[in-house]
Amino acid sequence: MNLTEKILAKASGKKDVHPGEIIDANLDMVMIHDLTGPLAVEAFQKIGTSKVWDNTKIIVILDHQIPAESVKAAELHKKMRQFSTEQNIKIYDVGRGGICHQVMPEQGHVKPGDVIIGADSHTCTYGAFGSFATGVGSTEAAAAMATGKIWFKVPSTIRINTKGKFQKYVTPKDLILHIIGTLGVDGAIYKAVEFTGPTIKAMTIAGRMTLCNMAVEMGAKNGIITPDETTNEFLTGRVKKMPDIKILQNDKDAEYEKTVEFDVSKMEPQVACPSSVDNVKLVNEVGNVLIDQVFIGSCTNGRLEDLRLAAQVMKGKTVKAGVRTLVIPASQEVWKQANDEGLLQIFTQAGAMVCGSACGPCLGGHIGLLAAGETCITTSNRNFIGRMGSTKANVYLASPATVAASAITGKITNPQEIKV
Amino acid sequence: MDNKIKAKAIVFGNNIDTDVILPGKYLVLVNPEELGKHALESLDANFVNKAKTGVILIGGKNFGCGSSREQAPLALKYSGVKCVIAESFARIFFRNAVNIGLPVIECKGVSLSIKNGDEIIVDLENGIIQNLTNKKTLQGTKLPPSIMNILTDGGLIKNLQKRMKKND
Numbered sequence: 001m002n003l004t005e006k007i008l009a010k011a012s013g014k015k016d017v018h019p020g021e022i023i024d025a026n027l028d029m030v031m032i033h034d035l036t037g038p039l040a041v042e043a044f045q046k047i048g049t050s051k052v053w054d055n056t057k058i059i060v061i062l063d064h065q066i067p068a069e070s071v072k073a074a075e076l077h078k079k080m081r082q083f084s085t086e087q088n089i090k091i092y093d094v095g096r097g098g099i100c101h102q103v104m105p106e107q108g109h110v111k112p113g114d115v116i117i118g119a120d121s122h123t124c125t126y127g128a129f130g131s132f133a134t135g136v137g138s139t140e141a142a143a144a145m146a147t148g149k150i151w152f153k154v155p156s157t158i159r160i161n162t163k164g165k166f167q168k169y170v171t172p173k174d175l176i177l178h179i180i181g182t183l184g185v186d187g188a189i190y191k192a193v194e195f196t197g198p199t200i201k202a203m204t205i206a207g208r209m210t211l212c213n214m215a216v217e218m219g220a221k222n223g224i225i226t227p228d229e230t231t232n233e234f235l236t237g238r239v240k241k242m243p244d245i246k247i248l249q250n251d252k253d254a255e256y257e258k259t260v261e262f263d264v265s266k267m268e269p270q271v272a273c274p275s276s277v278d279n280v281k282l283v284n285e286v287g288n289v290l291i292d293q294v295f296i297g298s299c300t301n302g303r304l305e306d307l308r309l310a311a312q313v314m315k316g317k318t319v320k321a322g323v324r325t326l327v328i329p330a331s332q333e334v335w336k337q338a339n340d341e342g343l344l345q346i347f348t349q350a351g352a353m354v355c356g357s358a359c360g361p362c363l364g365g366h367i368g369l370l371a372a373g374e375t376c377i378t379t380s381n382r383n384f385i386g387r388m389g390s391t392k393a394n395v396y397l398a399s400p401a402t403v404a405a406s407a408i409t410g411k412i413t414n415p416q417e418i419k420v
Numbered sequence: 421m422d423n424k425i426k427a428k429a430i431v432f433g434n435n436i437d438t439d440v441i442l443p444g445k446y447l448v449l450v451n452p453e454e455l456g457k458h459a460l461e462s463l464d465a466n467f468v469n470k471a472k473t474g475v476i477l478i479g480g481k482n483f484g485c486g487s488s489r490e491q492a493p494l495a496l497k498y499s500g501v502k503c504v505i506a507e508s509f510a511r512i513f514f515r516n517a518v519n520i521g522l523p524v525i526e527c528k529g530v531s532l533s534i535k536n537g538d539e540i541i542v543d544l545e546n547g548i549i550q551n552l553t554n555k556k557t558l559q560g561t562k563l564p565p566s567i568m569n570i571l572t573d574g575g576l577i578k579n580l581q582k583r584m585k586k587n588d
């Protein structure tokens with residue numbers, strides 16, 4: 001079996017499982033947030049059971065519309081706080097956590113081999129730690145909170161095998177954009193995507209999270225990476241007890257639907273152009289695209305390493321007049337570290353606005369929406385019509401280096417051409 | 421729920437994502453009727469008026485891709501959509517639709533065969549799609565009994581209520 005199959009077999013108490021088989025899996029963790037949580041709570045209350053199945057295995061995170069941007073949002077947040085108190089569930093409130101997908105692993109709620117669902121499509125991010133993690137809707141999260149179980153169809157797996165070393169200012173974000181550009185936004189519907197090879201072995205946790213985060217942008221059920229020393233190092237001290245990762249390896253005869261090979265050594269910075277994540281071009285091919293707003297943040301690229309990279313490009317420079325730049329560290333922890341390292345100072349001096357940890361402009365719900373005709377380049381993961389505000393705005397996706405370089409010049413720019 | 425659905429078709433293209441089905445700014449609305457008023461408005465400002473009296477939505481590949489917001493299928497259901505038939509679905513959307521009691525059927529070739537305004541009858545149990553306008557019949561993927569049960573109970577919550585009672 002491959003890693004995804006192994007985890008699902010164990011969670012359903014079977015010796016082995018095969019793609020297409022429907023199983024009932026026991027869950028290790030359920031996450032809900034401020035936008036999907038209220039519907040889940042309502043549904044939970046209708047089921048007619050008074051207590052959740054296990055209050056230590058449910059996490060509530062407020063991140064999408066914080067601090068409350070309207071009275072309506074405030075009411076929803078209040079509801080989530082009440083539910084957490086009633087059920088004695090851990091809640092990460094304003095100023096205590098940050099973006100759900102950063103907070104979950106950071107605070108030790110994700111372990112290799114776990115089966116985790118979250119009422120958010122980017123829950124697949126936790127595959128970076130060798131867990132099976134996938135997004136569900138609110139009603140299903142409610143059912144899971146009541147029963148601790150969920151049904152899955154065992155997915156077939158596409159293996160993405162990578163080799164080579166990245167050139168300067170080429171990042172895991174460029175790799176995943178290139179992969180999605182190659183396979184298409186429906187290239188992995190219902191399937192598991194496993195990232196393997198020397199490039200992944202050498203990759204930091206932050207980079208692995210970026211890859212798994214965007215697996216859903218090609219329709220995947222989950223993204224996954226075999227846990228190793230890097231995983232151990234990150235999670236030690238965060239999780240209560242590290243599982244034995246030796247058993248979480250692919251069998252020698254593990255089966256894949258197909259294997260696609262990528263060599264990153266000659267890869268150039270990539271950009272996903274409006275309005276589809278697979279509309280990917282080389283940054284040098286997009287032409288003269290003037291921008292109005294820049295966003296550095298989100299669960300895709302708001303980590304310390306991303307901020308360091310952006311700061312490296314922006315240090316001692318100023319954001320082009322007429323461009324507004326928003327920087328949002330993915331969590332309180334990242335915020336503090338970025339502050340200690342002087343990164344926030346660099347951004348502020350360059351003329352960027354640093355906001356508190358939240359989803360922010362990524363979903364066009366709160367903070368920094370776009371007007372009709374405006375163009376934004378962002379480190380986040382979706383450029384759909386209307387995603388960041390007006391349906392007539394244009395959104396380009398790129399790496400923190402490319403986005404930072406573009407902030408300086410006021411147009412989409414190859415970071416390799418910026419003098420540091 | 422009735423196992424046969426009859427209504428006029430409205431046809432959309434490939435990769436209809438949840439942000440165009442229901443933009444993020446409406447996620448603070450809690451009342452499903454309110455959500456229904458904004459369904460698909462960024463693609464067609466008049467959609468809600470057309471859907472009011474009941475329609476069958478036809479989509480291309482990867483219908484419902486993007487976020488896990490259950491508000492997307494809810495908005496469709498409450499705008500008047502009785503069933504969605506598409507070449508393929510994004511998996512979270514598919515599960516969400518079933519869980520809130522909105523029938524979804526996968527059917528290869530549907531987006532080419534059915535035109536806007538065609539009169540359609542869907543037999544959910546057998547996955548058969550009959551086009552009364554061009555007199556063609558299509559075979560969609562039959563829903564497994566476990567999913568049909570959730571749909572006929574009117575969604576996952578009602579289905580669970582029933583199951584929990586049985587276990588008592």
Ligand code: SF4
Pocket residue numbers: 064099100101120122298299300358359362363380381
């Ligand atoms: S940062 Fe964006 S993609 Fe990530 S959880 Fe928040 S809204 Fe979703």
